[in-house]
Amino acid sequence: MPGKTVLFLPDKLSVTVEPGQTLLQAATKAGITLRGACGAKGVCGRCRVQVKSGRVSLSGQGRITPEEAAAGWVLACLAVPEDEVTVYVPEESRLTEHRVLLEERESGVLTAIETAETSLRPLFGRRLVTLAPPTLSDNTDDYGRLTWTLQQHGERAPFWAGYALLRSLPRVLREANWQVAVELAAVEGATEIQGVIPASGDLKGPFGLAVDIGTTTVAAELVDLATGNVVATAGTYNRQAAFGDDVISRIIYATETAGGQAALREAVTETVNGLVGELLRLRGLNPEDVRAVVCAGNTTMVHLFLGIDPTYIRLEPYIPAVNMPPPVRAAELGLAAHPEAWVYCLPGVASYVGGDITAGIKVSGIAAAEPLSLFLDIGTNGEMVLGNQEWLMACACSAGPAFEGSGITCGMRAVSGAIEAVRVLPGGFEVIYRTVGGEKPLGICGSGLIDLLASLHQAGVIDRGGRFVPDQESPRVREGSEGLEFVLAWENETGTGREIFVTQADIQNLMRAKAAVFAGIRTLLANVGLPLEAVEKVFIAGGFGRFLNIRDAIAIGMLPDLPLERYTYIGNSSLKGARLALLSQAVWEEMKAIARRVTYVELSVGNRFMEEFMSALFLPHTDLSLFPSLGKERD
Amino acid sequence: MTVAIAKERWASRCLETVLGTGPRQVKVGGDATLPFLHFEGEIPNPPVVALEVFDAPPQEWPEFLTGAYEGVLSDPVAWAKRCQDYGADLVALRLTRTHPDGENASPEEAARVAAAVAEAVEVPLIVLGCGVEEKDAAVLPEVASALSGRNCLLGCATQENYKSIVAGCIANGHAVIASSPLDINLAKQLNILITEMNLEPNRIVIDPSIGALGYGIEYAYSIIERVRTGALMGDKMLSMPVILLVGQEVWKTKEAKTPDTAEWGEHKKRAILWEVTTAVSLIHAGGHIAVVRHPESLQYIKEHIAKMMQPQKY
Secondary structure: OOOEEEEEEOOOEEEEEOOOOOHHHHHHHOOOOEOOOOOOOOOOOOOEEEEEEOOEEEOOOOOOOHHHHHOOEEEHHHEEEOOOEEEEOOHHHEOOOOOOOOOHHHOOOOOOOOOOOOOOEOOEEEEEEEOOOOEOOEOOOHHHHHHHHHHHOOOOOOEEEOHHHHHHHHHHHHHOOOEEEEEEEEEOOEEEEEEEEEOOOOOOOOEEEEEEEOOOEEEEEEEEOOOOOEEEEEEEEOHHHHHOOOHHHHHHHHHHOOOHHHHHHHHHHHHHHHHHHHHHHHHOOOHHHEEEEEEEEOHHHHHHHHOOOOHHHOOOOOOOOOOOOOOEEHHHHOOOOOOOOEEEEOOOOEOOEOHHHHHHHHHHOHHHOOOOEEEEEOOOOOEEEEEOOOOEEEEEOOOOHHHHOOOOOOEOOOOOOEEEEEEEOOOOOOEEEEEHHHOOOOEEOHHHHHHHHHHHHHOOOEOOOOOEOOOOOOOOEEEEOOEEEEEEEOOOOOOOOOOEEEEHHHHHHHHHHHHHHHHHHHHHHHHOOOOHHHOOEEEEEOOHHHHOOHHHHHHOOOOOOOOHHHEEEEEOHHHHHHHHHHHEHHHHHHHHHHHHHOEEOOOOOOOHHHHHHHHHOOOOOOOHHHOHHHOOOOO | OOOOOOOOOOOOOOOEEEEOOOOOOEEEEOOOOOOOOOOOOOOOOOOEEEEEEEOOOOOOOOHHHHHOOOOOOOOHHHHHHHHHHHOOOEEEEEOHHHOOOOOOOOHHHHHHHHHHHHHHOOOOEEEEOOOOHHHHHHHHHHHHHHOOOOOOEEEEEOOOOHHHHHHHHHHHOOEEEEEOOOOHHHHHHHHHHHHOOOOOHHHEEEEOOOOOOOOOHHHHHHHHHHHHHHHHOOOHHHOOOEEEEHHHHHOOOHHHHOOOEOOOEOHHHHHHHHHHHHHHHHHHHOOOEEEEOOHHHHHHHHHHHHHHOOOOOO
């Protein structure tokens, strides 16, 4: 059977897909990443597209109304082209590009974290050496002469080299007059000699790559390994997002859909290669110039990236295939880098605490400091680490993607047009909001949602349990298809011509997200029998953290009521950690040691977390005395 | 060798709730110690027992239970008086006719029945809705208004429907039953929500949604225990008295419904003991008001309470 051609508008991109493949798969092939939260199950209703011409067969309606269906609207994940079709992809169905957090300078909050490493000793480096020429009294072989000299220069034994290198070694050494640059890669406690070239040549770089593979976003830095300088940065969405918002739905997609695991691997590889291409173009370099890659990602991301079966990560007792994967050649992964370049994935701790968190521990410095510190990655997985130089404990509270706008009817990421701050006036008649970029509102992002939750309660629209107070006179509170909802912006105010509102279900979703974070913190503390006040420093990482207003987050009971000066925002510590490891063999070893030190707390065991979660499902908390600064303390 | 009696020094005590008016008024709570540990703290009021009255003849009751109310099953007023004669400390009127899937009686109709029952008895009245949250939210405020000034106990208010019920209680001087699904945090949250409407904490009674013997009683036991220790340790939002809706749970178990069998023995004896054991266990956990159905259960429970209220001497 011939393939079906799909033309995407307004991009005017045309692709041919196999019979039976959906419009979602076609869009991915065309490089258009559609929004999807449910793992292509037709439930979330985000991948809406309009069929302009041609026939599609549908395996379901999703949330498309009959009127919309008559106008050609379908969910891309449920529609299979039957002949040549033309499809219009509206803006709101796309994962639009946005600034992915790359640098701490964007944070506006801090930071005083010292990232300078003592010595530059990258995982891949060129060492200039002069070998003593052989004589009758020094008849060592060429390879032995080379390794002996390297050892004298402080390189780490044992050494090993590929057969191809040995074949050319005698000639290269002599032609270079025994003055050579040796290309060395640190691999699992040994040193691989990847190349021997004349020292006199024009030596650029070498370059390395630090990559943060986030569930939602992927960021990369191109690093000059000779100087340690970052020469270019780039970030984008993880194209796996089309197959599910969170790690669980992606694992399900990988294990239950034919070819799912390959599709996810391809999606992330393409995402990373896209970034690498962009970085190399900026600097006029070739993939062969990239000689080492360090990736930081959560355990699931690493499994999917390496093409390792993730099935058992999500099944009790939650065992990943590997926490500390050995390095893999770039060629084996299909990465746009020197084929022999090693790809190192930062060591993780457990199924839901991965190398990105190990990086966070290193970057925040909590493992080396005396004060009791808390590291929080406020994202979909909600990993957190508590401890100091003596002990470290970690858990993942699975906050869900609500604060990243997912799973919320009118939620969106913090891109232009997102409502980022809201005030609801008492009674709920009037709403004041501010959008990113001052644009007409398109939806509401995480910081806006946190603001909204606090504000709706203060205005008397919802009670402490997050339920709409019945019988309100405000025209903004109305009966929707799924219970009461609150209209934030009327259709004539918005950029889409559709109202922006929050439903009772959205509010419960937010309540659960914030409760999970706080319950995670309390559970870690309870494990060591310490009160909230014992936490002397809180480091917040993750893309969402940048937009987070700490005051608001305390007001809704998501973060502990500690003095604001104890909070520090450290930006993308995952990417930073990857770069530190790339530039220092010592840091790489240290991260392994850190990962081994961390005690993973399994939250599903015992009653503690559930108990804490239930008590945090309240504004701000069932135990109001935990939030003294909110001025509503009971005796 | 002398033995020193170990006594816990509690920081606080349970709130005392007064129900009803006049000479047969009932006080519950006020405990300054764990159940019946007289040597350690004051227990000003014994636990009390209520009998249930239905506003329509109940279906599916075994004969020995309906037999106890023979001749009054169709007349809630006469039934309530019978309960009073049996020695009930309170009467619990259950408004089954308001259920939307059944007769769907109007709030006004329910209020009329409640007023007639209240008029007929001297003991305090508990009024229980049909359990459908929306309907109870409409019925109970009407009942509250019809019983204005009689200081009744109305319920059950849940996180979904507490607003109108509590408003009715505030306006007409009643106490409210705050019902939560076997979760200490949810119980506490509902109490906070209710007190934030400015109902005094001592006008709230906690219904932890108990399970009967063999059907989750151990969850109820530990929840009630935690409510009591919370109160004694000074948690104001857990200091309210606890009501045990024993009858409604026990009489739906198969042990209370199955006729005489060789393995399980005599039906009547077994069913009543099921009710007594459930009530007594949960009173020992810290319950204050037990609502039961059989008058013999009432007798046994009251005898047990009387014995337990005799102070220990050391």
